[in-house]
Amino acid sequence: MDQTTTLLETSEGHIRLHGPAGFEGMRRAGKLAAQVLDMLTPHVVPGVVTLDLDRMAWEFVRAAGAASATVFYRGFSHSLCISPNHVVCHGIPSEAKKLKDGDIVNIDVTVVVDGWYGDTSRMYLVGDVPLKARRLVEITHECLERAIAVAKPGATLGDIGHAVQSHAEAQRFSVVRDFCGHGLGQVFHDAPNIVHYGKPGRGLVLQPGMFFTIEPMINAGRADVKILDDGWTAVTRDRSLSAQWEHSIGITETGSEVFTRSLLG
Numbered sequence: 001m002d003q004t005t006t007l008l009e010t011s012e013g014h015i016r017l018h019g020p021a022g023f024e025g026m027r028r029a030g031k032l033a034a035q036v037l038d039m040l041t042p043h044v045v046p047g048v049v050t051l052d053l054d055r056m057a058w059e060f061v062r063a064a065g066a067a068s069a070t071v072f073y074r075g076f077s078h079s080l081c082i083s084p085n086h087v088v089c090h091g092i093p094s095e096a097k098k099l100k101d102g103d104i105v106n107i108d109v110t111v112v113v114d115g116w117y118g119d120t121s122r123m124y125l126v127g128d129v130p131l132k133a134r135r136l137v138e139i140t141h142e143c144l145e146r147a148i149a150v151a152k153p154g155a156t157l158g159d160i161g162h163a164v165q166s167h168a169e170a171q172r173f174s175v176v177r178d179f180c181g182h183g184l185g186q187v188f189h190d191a192p193n194i195v196h197y198g199k200p201g202r203g204l205v206l207q208p209g210m211f212f213t214i215e216p217m218i219n220a221g222r223a224d225v226k227i228l229d230d231g232w233t234a235v236t237r238d239r240s241l242s243a244q245w246e247h248s249i250g251i252t253e254t255g256s257e258v259f260t261r262s263l264l265g
Helices: 020-043 050-063 131-150 157-170
Strands: 006-010 013-017 080-084 087-089 104-113 116-125 181-183 190-194 211-214 217-219 225-227 234-236 242-244 247-251 256-258
Touching: 013 190, 020 050, 020 104, 020 116, 020 247, 050 080, 050 104, 087 104, 087 217, 087 242, 104 131, 104 242, 116 131, 116 242, 116 247, 131 157, 131 211, 131 217, 131 242, 131 247, 157 190, 190 211
Parallel strands: none
Antiparallel strands: 006 013, 080 087, 080 104, 087 234, 104 116, 181 190, 181 211, 211 247, 217 242, 225 234, 247 256
């Protein structure tokens, strides 16, 4: 454990409060995670094989002297989750799966740099994407940014959830409740859980040094999802489109720091 880390006992479990060394470690991990997704951007085009994208990411992470957190994680064997269209999350790269013109796709990556975990995902538009799908992607990104904007000392987890839920539902979209964000740092998944719905002022009060992901999954149709027989791939039950964006953030003395911003601007 980072020597500047302390443990806070809460109803959510033991939550780590990180000091300056933790923030520096997360900056390095977050930067590489963002670089992976930046590197992939010109390759996410109609006809690309999703397993090829996975291989590119694997090689890029290895060349940086880092590790992929998801390879061999609970039986998962890839460096990316690639989730197109009605796949909500945890889509498995495949030699048989090609992206098509008009697809929207989430690519999720987690890297380990000197023991620190950088976790991020973003949406890509493949070719000529219909307006309704583009709107879903844009609103989901706005949900993430609204949640980040309220994440600061003294705010609550309910404030974060409400920021997402109120914006998504105002656009007649639905918030997936089966998955959530999570604490991270020198472990992949940690307390607290970050749900993307809730009421203002409710739940855990945020304190400086908390690290976690915010990763709203927003559906164009109903919120219900199901897991396919592979044990990983989550899809919308009504086969409506789904979108997700994710950042890893740290709570600072005055607000929050996003560790996984794209370097492309």
